[in-house]
Amino acid sequence: MQLNDTATWTKFLTWIKQQQSQPEPLLLIHDVDPDGVSSGKILLEALQKIGISISQRLPGNERNNLFNESTLKIIKENNITTILTTDINLFSSGYLQKQEELKGITFIVFDHHEAPLNVPPSILYFHPLPTFGFPDSGQYCTSKLVYDLLSNLVDLHELDWVASIGIIADANYKTWHELVDQTLQKLELPITKNPFDSKLARVGTYLSYALITNEKAAREAIEIYFNSSSYQQALEGLEKFSGVEKEFNKWMHNWAQHAEYHHDVIFVHLKSKYKINSIFSSKLSFKDPSTTYVVYSPNHKDKDILNFSLRRQDGKIDISKILKTMVLQIPGMTGGGHKQASGAQCQRQDFPKFKELFLQLHQAQTKV
Structure with missing residues (x-):
């Protein structure tokens, strides 16, 4: 790849020389x-x-x-x-x-x-x-x-x-x-x-x-x-450390039983003793890149907080942009990441608002 920011790179090279000497x-x-x-x-x-x-x-x-x-x-x-x-x-x-x-x-x-x-x-x-x-x-x-x-x-x-x-x-x-x-x-x-x-x-x-x-x-x-x-x-x-795999595979086979469908958005309520949200949502999203997966589960330290892993692999929806808007409208919510893969947290009591707002903003992007 061609370097654009040569100024920072030059500073880095200077730092290297200083560190070497x-x-x-x-x-x-x-x-x-x-x-x-x-x-x-x-x-x-x-x-x-x-x-x-x-x-x-x-x-x-x-x-x-x-x-x-x-x-x-x-x-x-x-x-x-x-x-x-x-x-x-x-x-x-x-x-x-x-x-x-x-x-x-x-x-x-x-x-x-x-x-x-x-x-x-x-x-x-x-x-x-x-x-x-x-x-x-x-x-x-x-x-x-x-x-x-x-x-x-x-x-x-x-x-x-x-x-x-x-x-x-x-x-x-x-x-x-x-x-x-x-x-x-x-x-x-x-x-x-x-x-x-x-x-x-x-x-x-x-x-x-x-x-x-x-x-x-x-x-x-x-x-x-x-x-x-x-x-x-x-x-x-x-x-x-492969012991987690049994639990992971169980959810990969049975996730649909815990899913809620909204056109091209699927909410999956994950209930696992392991923090598998991220790897689970990533692998699931490759099964259908044109679907947005919202995987959520209770926080392992505070059950009143929900953790979210959100994925959309075809790049047609900017998940990070949606979350940026949501954090301004749901008190205490945090969220961010990348266009195709992001994470978020909110209070359990705010989940109905989270879902409603996410679907609204998702639909708005779909129409653009």
């Missing part, structure tokens, strides 16, 4: 989904190849409160001067509220969520739109973004399997199928009709299972993945 403590914070973990792994290994080591690495478990007391303590105790993030929307992470505590720290951000209108000068911001002029950021996952950017500095072909896992997991296969298919062929793996059925996707699936099981399983799985030098090693190490 005078190393300072670095902190990497990555999101806790397969794209976030994959992009973090690619970034860490790419920097290692050019002589830069990451001092500390943290999963971004609290996306809306990233810089909590625990994180701030780690930053202070380790004299962190630069924080690198992957697949995290820094501007909805609590960063803006903690700027005073984070004063003097350089941020290097790799992300594909909605780009802010203004980026502070202390942040080196890499995003598909400003960086490459790629308009549909939802189809340019952070794994691919980091892979493309850092490939300008070092050969990353041995990490194409990691990038491919992030691409498939973030439902970006249709855009980057050439890279994924080439990787599958190189690894002598079959190219499946549904990318989620490929052996590479299984690595991402097992990783997802671990991430939604509990914090202990998530930590262990992330370490296994970061320490794996091949997809085979990752698959073998992560297979222990």
Whole structure:
């Protein structure tokens, strides 16, 4: 891809030279989904190849409160001067509220969520739109973004399997199928009709299972993945978390019994002890790309809150745009993401309003 934002790239190159000559403590914070973990792994290994080591690495478990007391303590105790993030929307992470505590720290951000209108000068911001002029950021996952950017500095072909896992997991296969298919062929793996059925996707699936099981399983799985030098090693190490699959498959077979149909919108009420909303809605949406799936379930920590995973794969409906309008009309609701894949939360008591408003706004887009 052709770099558009050469100014930020030049600043990044300057930072690299400074870090190579005078190393300072670095902190990497990555999101806790397969794209976030994959992009973090690619970034860490790419920097290692050019002589830069990451001092500390943290999963971004609290996306809306990233810089909590625990994180701030780690930053202070380790004299962190630069924080690198992957697949995290820094501007909805609590960063803006903690700027005073984070004063003097350089941020290097790799992300594909909605780009802010203004980026502070202390942040080196890499995003598909400003960086490459790629308009549909939802189809340019952070794994691919980091892979493309850092490939300008070092050969990353041995990490194409990691990038491919992030691409498939973030439902970006249709855009980057050439890279994924080439990787599958190189690894002598079959190219499946549904990318989620490929052996590479299984690595991402097992990783997802671990991430939604509990914090202990998530930590262990992330370490296994970061320490794996091949997809085979990752698959073998992560297979222990396949226990969630029975529950997942049960819902894949029986979801229609819990569905409510509204033309090309289907609401699915998921009741699982695991947080499978995201991977369930993604896989379900590939069965019929022209249908909008709204998968919802009670929040595991607060049953009065509903969690939503929303998907529409044909790109004809902008789910993120709908949610942006809704959060202004439903008190306490949060939501956002990408055109084809987004998430939301609202109070259980507001669900009737959520459904009514979503269907209205969805229909309005259909008529355009």
